[in-house]
Structures are given as C-alpha cells and as structure tokens.
Amino acid sequence: MSAVLIQDVELRYGRHQIYQNFHFELKRGQIGAIYGPSRTGKSSVLLLASGHLLPAKGKVLVDGAKPDHKRTGLGPIHDLSPLFDTLSVEEHLLFQAQLHHVRQAKARVQELLQEYDLEIVRRSRVKDVAHLEQFRVGLATAVVHRPDLVLIDEPERGLTNDEWELAYQDLRNLAESGSTVMLTTVLRQVAERCDVVAVLPEGEVWEP
Incomplete structure (x- = not known):
C-alpha cells in the first residue's frame, strides 16, 4: 500500500484550473518533492495530502484512507500558515x-x-532565531504529534548550502525512522536529493 497516493487529481481555484490528471505516489520512508516555479500549486499539493484541501476530481489517499489533518504533520507554509x-x-512548540x-x-x-x-534558543522569539533554527522549529511543529506523514514547504528557504545539508539530514533521518516526507521546492538541486519528484506545472514524475 502506498503511504501517499494522489491519483488523477484536478485542482481549481474558481474557474482557474491549477492542474489536472496529476498523479503522485510515495511509499513509506521515502522523501518526495513537488518541484517547480512559484504559483504552480506546489503548496496546494501539501494541503491536498493533509486533508485541508479537496480536489475537484480524482482521489487522494494517505495509508489507504482519506487524508486527515490530525494524522499528518503540516509544517508552516509561507504566506499561508507561518510560525507564531x-x-x-x-x-x-508547547502551543502546537x-x-x-x-x-x-x-x-x-x-x-x-x-x-x-x-x-x-528555547527562550528566543521565533522571529529572532537564525534560518536553520527556524527550519527546525517548523519541522518540530510538523512532528510534534508523531505523524506518519510529514509535509514541509520549501525547507531550503533562506538557508546557506551548508545549512541545507544539515536540514536535509534532518529530513532524511526522519524518513529513515519510518516517516514519509513530502516537500515543495523551487530548486532542482533540492529536488534531486529526494526519492521521487513531481514537476509542476507539467505533472511529470521522475526518480533522480
């Protein structure tokens, strides 16, 4: 059984079609990337997988069942659900x-x-800590309730190359512990470190 199955999905905002016949599949313990430029609906894929957004057509299954935001870990999404x-x-973290x-x-x-x-940095305000610590706060936010599926929006944002390596290792450790990780990215070099990649807006899926 797939940990995540997004099959023949169509997503619309009003009359505007974001994508159609979108297919993406992840097995448990894999890291999947939704890769493409801004405004192609990447974050919406995370919201579909978390159950916060419903497709116009097609189906989305997490461990064979309808997505349930209580059973998935959704990290902060830029301009939509930022950190406090x-x-x-x-x-x-205590609030979460x-x-x-x-x-x-x-x-x-x-x-x-x-x-x-x-x-x-436990007593520092979130907005005052460095980018790597902000990434880790976001990751901790997503995993606080020990979900099997962890969803992260553009984890590379603001990080140096060395910091991204540390962040990537955090994500890979999570996957190796048995979680499934799905992330969005605008950078090909980030996508290529993942196990399965879906490219938007085309919808092509490939394995690096």
Whole structure:
C-alpha cells in the first residue's frame, strides 16, 4: 500500500484550473518533492495530502484512507500558515503540542528541543532565531504529534548550502525512522536529493 497516493487529481481555484490528471505516489520512508516555479500549486499539493484541501476530481489517499489533518504533520507554509514568530521557540512548540492534544506535552517539547538542537534558543522569539533554527522549529511543529506523514514547504528557504545539508539530514533521518516526507521546492538541486519528484506545472514524475 502506498503511504501517499494522489491519483488523477484536478485542482481549481474558481474557474482557474491549477492542474489536472496529476498523479503522485510515495511509499513509506521515502522523501518526495513537488518541484517547480512559484504559483504552480506546489503548496496546494501539501494541503491536498493533509486533508485541508479537496480536489475537484480524482482521489487522494494517505495509508489507504482519506487524508486527515490530525494524522499528518503540516509544517508552516509561507504566506499561508507561518510560525507564531512572536512566541518563544519553547512556547510555540508547547502551543502546537497542546493543539494536537499531545500527552505529556512539556516532555515532548523537551524531547524535540534536544533532538533538533534548539535548547540554546528555547527562550528566543521565533522571529529572532537564525534560518536553520527556524527550519527546525517548523519541522518540530510538523512532528510534534508523531505523524506518519510529514509535509514541509520549501525547507531550503533562506538557508546557506551548508545549512541545507544539515536540514536535509534532518529530513532524511526522519524518513529513515519510518516517516514519509513530502516537500515543495523551487530548486532542482533540492529536488534531486529526494526519492521521487513531481514537476509542476507539467505533472511529470521522475526518480533522480
């Protein structure tokens, strides 16, 4: 069974067709990329997989069932659902844990602060920390409730090449632990590090 199956999907905003007959499939433990320029509907694919958006046609399945945002981890999406950047890193993660009804929320937040090397900035406001730490706060936000599917929008945004390598290793570690990861990107070199790539707006799918 596929961890994510997006089959023959058509997406529209009003009368404007974003894409049609879009097909994308991921197996558990893979990293998939939705690659293309801005304004081609990349973030919308994440919202389809999370259950926040419904297709005009076609079907979307996560582990064989309809997407459920409670069972997926959706990281921040630029200009749509940003981080609460005036909260401290710790406050933001605790809020997210409580939002997802995580048991022993404080212990889970402490675990994430250690795992993603955020303890040193735990009391800093999210907007005041460096780009790599912001990426890791976003990733911790997505995984706070231990979902099987993790969705990340343009993880390379603002990172240097060296910082991207660290961020990529975070994502690969997540996949190797058994999670499935789907990300969007505008950079071919990021897409080529993933296991499966869908190119928008054409809809072509290839494996690097």
